[in-house]
Amino acid sequence: MMGLVIRRWFLPLGATIVCALAVGAVVVQGVASPAIAAPPAGPSQADIDNYVQRMLDETWINTGLSGELEQPPAVDVPPLSDDLWGDAFYACMAGLGYDLVSYSWSDGGGYQLSDANGQRVDDPDQQLAFYDCVSRNPRDPSSSGELVTLAGLEYAYDYYLRWTIPCIRAQGYTFDLMFERSEFVGDGTQNPGWSPYYSVPDLADPADFERLRAVCGPISLAQSPG
Helix, strand or coil, X not given: CCCEEECCCEEEXXXXXXXXXXXXXXXXXXXXXXXXXXXXXXXXXXXXXXHHHHHHHHHHHHHCCCCCCCCCCCCCCCCECHHHHHHHHHHHHHHCCCCCCEEEEECCCEEEEECCCCXXXXXXXXXXXXXXXXXXXXXXXXXXXXXXXXXXXXXHHHHHHHHHHHHHHHCCCCCXXXXXXXXXXXXXXXXXXXXXXXXCCCCCCHHHHHHHHHHHCCCCCCCCCC
C-alpha cells in the first residue's frame, strides 16, 4: 500500500498555483521528451473525505465560536477543483454581505479569516459566514496538491529530472537551487511547493516565464494525478 502524504502548506490568498497534468511528447531543439511511466493512483475518496472534514473541524476552531455555538454539520456537496474553488468561495462571501479581504490556511490547521493587516477577524457574524462558505465550498485536496501520495511525489521528481529540468536548460537557463530525490520526496512534508521553474533566477519577466512554461510543460506535478 502506497504511503499517503498530507502537504504542510501555509499560503496566503492566491498563492496556490494549479497546473494541468500534461505529459504528452514535446520537442525542444529537436529532442523529444523521454517516455515517462503513467501517473500513479492518487488518494482514495475516503482519504479525501477525511481530509476535507478535518480541515472543516479545524476551521471551526479558528473562528473562535466553538465555545459559544455548536459546530454546524458539514454540507453534503462534492469538493471543487482548484480552478473553480476561488471564484465560488468569493461569491459565497459576497452573497452573505462580506468582502473577503484576507485569509490563510495550513494542513492540520484549517482556514483562518484575517483583516487587511493580517490579524484574525473578531466579528462573530463574519466568522460564521466564513465557516459557512468553507463548508459549502470544500476544495478538492487532490487537485490542489494538498493531499498526495509518496508514489505521486516520486513520479513528479522523475518527470522533473527527465524532462522539465533538461528542457529548461535547453532554453539557455540555469538553476540556483536543486533538490535531491531524498530531499524532495522524503516524508512528503519538506519541500511541498518546489518546482524547477522556481529555481531559475532569470525568470523575473512574466512573459519569459509563460513562454518557458509553454515549451517545457506544467509548473508543478507534485500533486495527485487525476
